[in-house]
Amino acid sequence: MNTxxxxxxxxxxxxMAGPLAALAxxxxxxxxASPQFFTAATFGSVAFxxxxxxxxxxxxxxxxxxxxxxxxxxxxxxxxGLTLAWVLQANGGVDAGPMAxxxxxxxxxxxxxxxxxxxxxxxxxxxxxxxxxxxxxxIFLRGLGEFLTRGGDISGFPTFVAPIGHGSILGLPxxxxxxxACVAANHVLLSRTKLGFSTYMIGSNIESARxxxxxxxxxxxxxxxxxxxxxxxxxIIMLARFNSVRVGxxxxxxxxxxxxxxxxxxxxxxxFGRVVPVFVALVVxxxxxxxxxxxxxxxxxxxxxxxxxxxxxxxxRWISVKFIRKNR
Numbered sequence: 001m002n003t004x005x006x007x008x009x010x011x012x013x014x015x016m017a018g019p020l021a022a023l024a025x026x027x028x029x030x031x032x033a034s035p036q037f038f039t040a041a042t043f044g045s046v047a048f049x050x051x052x053x054x055x056x057x058x059x060x061x062x063x064x065x066x067x068x069x070x071x072x073x074x075x076x077x078x079x080x081g082l083t084l085a086w087v088l089q090a091n092g093g094v095d096a097g098p099m100a101x102x103x104x105x106x107x108x109x110x111x112x113x114x115x116x117x118x119x120x121x122x123x124x125x126x127x128x129x130x131x132x133x134x135x136x137x138x139i140f141l142r143g144l145g146e147f148l149t150r151g152g153d154i155s156g157f158p159t160f161v162a163p164i165g166h167g168s169i170l171g172l173p174x175x176x177x178x179x180x181a182c183v184a185a186n187h188v189l190l191s192r193t194k195l196g197f198s199t200y201m202i203g204s205n206i207e208s209a210r211x212x213x214x215x216x217x218x219x220x221x222x223x224x225x226x227x228x229x230x231x232x233x234x235x236i237i238m239l240a241r242f243n244s245v246r247v248g249x250x251x252x253x254x255x256x257x258x259x260x261x262x263x264x265x266x267x268x269x270x271x272f273g274r275v276v277p278v279f280v281a282l283v284v285x286x287x288x289x290x291x292x293x294x295x296x297x298x299x300x301x302x303x304x305x306x307x308x309x310x311x312x313x314x315x316x317r318w319i320s321v322k323f324i325r326k327n328r
Contacts, residue, residue: 019280021266026284030291037221037294044173046286048166052077052241053177053253053260054282058186059227060257061278064321065190065222066202067270068123070227073257074250076115080108081245082145084236085154094155101161109232115141116228120221145247153246157239165240175237182230187275189226199223202221203270227291252303259310260285285309 030037056073063070087104088096115137122133167174190196198219201209210216239245262268263285264278288309289302 014282016265016277019277019284022263022284023280023287026287030287030294034291034294035297037291041292042294046283046290049289050286051173051179052234052238052250052254053286054179054279055182055230055237056250056253057257057260057278057282058182058259058275059230059260060108061186061266061273061275062190062199062223063130063134063227064258064266064268065199065203065273066223067206068220068223069134069258070116070119070224070231071127071134071254072115072119072133072138072141073227073231073234075138075145075247075255076112076228076231077144077238078247078249078307079115079141079235080112080232081152081239081249082149082154082247083111084108084239085157085245088118088157088161089154094158095184096158098160101158105236108236109229111229112230112232112235113225114228116224116226116231117184117221119228120224124220149247151247153244155244157243160318161240162243163207163240165242167238175241178233178237180328183275183279186230190275193217194242195222200271203267203272211325221320256285256306259306262310262314 264281266273
């Protein structure tokens with residue numbers, strides 16, 4: 001038994017216990033409250049609604065692990081989506097070809113990475129607080145997007161773009177497959193690479209990491225570049241899903257990504273946490289939202305529940321730390 005627990009913790013981390021307990025509670029409560037909860041329609045809805053929020057959460061994850069934050073992820077996603085939309089519009093709009101989409105996607109990811117590069121350089125070399133730097137970038141991107149689009153949206157894309165947001169392969173939604181690929185890539189990056197190890201070291205103690213020979217400036221820049229690039233992937237999926245792009249798309253996702261990270265066991269001060277528990281936490285949040293919708297609750301009530309859940313997670317974490325210290 002102890003061997004199984006040790007293997008479980010080695011793969012998923014002790015952080016998995018909280019999300020799994022929350023998942024079990026949500027399944028039991030809503031399974032009893034609504035006979036429609038355990039249906040293919042419910043889980044299909046979750047599978048289609050989860051990806052853009054999930055990928056944005058992955059964009060938030062690495063900065064938090066370094067002890068920072070990226071408040072610009074949603075507007076980075078929107079600017080990236082707008083970049084792709086402009087390329088498609090410039091090449092015929094609905095008549096644009098696959099090469100135009102490929103070029104636009106590359107440029108979109110490049111724009112996302114560029115926004116992360118600017119934040120990473122400022123944070124790494126000036127030691128300005130990540131909240132202030134990313135907040136400044138968020139305001140800049142929002143203002144730039146509003147100026148360039150005059151507050152409107154851009155729509156009218158080729159038909160082959162739609163399956164990226166709504167299509168399925170072997171019964172699995174394409175956006176979900178993209179999310180799973182991003183989860184796997186982030187898991188490998190954080191658990192198997194030098195960059196992942198350095199990210200945890202910086203989050204634990206940046207001065208100790210510097211004295212141990214880690215190029216902390218380079219790592220911070222790379223972390224924010226990756227964060228921006230991942231956010232751009234979410235922007236591409238949002239374009240395909242909504243068949244339009246505007247600056248305010250997904251604005252409400254920002255705080256939910258932070259909630260998902262904390263519910264998934266990520267230390268808000270950095271240094272500790274894994275990708276898979278965060279993914280399970282995302283599933284919990286989406287199932288909670290779907291369950292409340294089945295019970296006839298307003299969507300705003302689901303958002304309020306998410307806020308209460310974040311407070312509860314912080315209180316429970318404080319209680320568990322106190323309990324562990326007392327037993328020691």
